[in-house]
Amino acid sequence: MEHIKEELNVLLPVIRAIAAQFGEKCEVVLHDLTQGYESTIVAIENGHITGRKVGDCGSNLGLEVLRGTVTEGDRYNYITQTKDGKILRSSSTYFKNSKGETIGALCMNLDISDLLVAENTIRSLTMHSLDQEVKEVFVNDVNDLLDYLLQECQKEIGKPVSHMSKDDKVKAVQFLDMRGAFLVKKAGDKVCQFLDISKFTLYNYLDEIRANQDKGMPKNRV
Numbered sequence: 001m002e003h004i005k006e007e008l009n010v011l012l013p014v015i016r017a018i019a020a021q022f023g024e025k026c027e028v029v030l031h032d033l034t035q036g037y038e039s040t041i042v043a044i045e046n047g048h049i050t051g052r053k054v055g056d057c058g059s060n061l062g063l064e065v066l067r068g069t070v071t072e073g074d075r076y077n078y079i080t081q082t083k084d085g086k087i088l089r090s091s092s093t094y095f096k097n098s099k100g101e102t103i104g105a106l107c108m109n110l111d112i113s114d115l116l117v118a119e120n121t122i123r124s125l126t127m128h129s130l131d132q133e134v135k136e137v138f139v140n141d142v143n144d145l146l147d148y149l150l151q152e153c154q155k156e157i158g159k160p161v162s163h164m165s166k167d168d169k170v171k172a173v174q175f176l177d178m179r180g181a182f183l184v185k186k187a188g189d190k191v192c193q194f195l196d197i198s199k200f201t202l203y204n205y206l207d208e209i210r211a212n213q214d215k216g217m218p219k220n221r222v
Helices: 005-022 060-067 113-117 119-126 142-157 166-178 187-195 199-211
Strands: 026-032 041-045 075-081 087-096 102-111
Touching (some): 005 026, 005 102, 060 087, 060 102, 060 142, 187 199
Antiparallel strands (some): 026 041, 026 102, 075 087, 087 102
């Protein structure tokens, strides 16, 4: 497989079959990851589960795969939560081209909220463990995803920007970089505003961070 859109005639029936098999509680999403992360969804069934539609962006987990922070992106039966409180049992698998580049993903999100109400009697059907919970965020606008990553960044550093030292800000940039934030167009401007640093300083921080990483880690746009 070289291009997702060239295989839509094969993939779309698969997506519809999965959605039909598991019903309206199962969202099935196809992402094209070659055209920018601002608009990756090229097909979706039961989008009411996360409130997304064709043309919307992917989640934070996809950014980590594209960034190279996560080398084996496929995940199965992990637990996530939507912003309106639904509990999902999710699986994601990624497609690569002949060069080994990640070009797309097929993701399934099954709403098990109702099942959890009766968890004591049907635990075996939910197939989940809170110990395996993975935080995944579903948004319509990639800017909301950046806002989420910035909030998580501040939690990680543990202090407001006004109290951050240079080392704190370097750690903040590294946190965002490892989660693929800079794969999003114009993310650098938002990060600079958030950390109260110049674009020049941001580039210097990124150079310092990436100089300490493995030489095989790709450098991405800011």
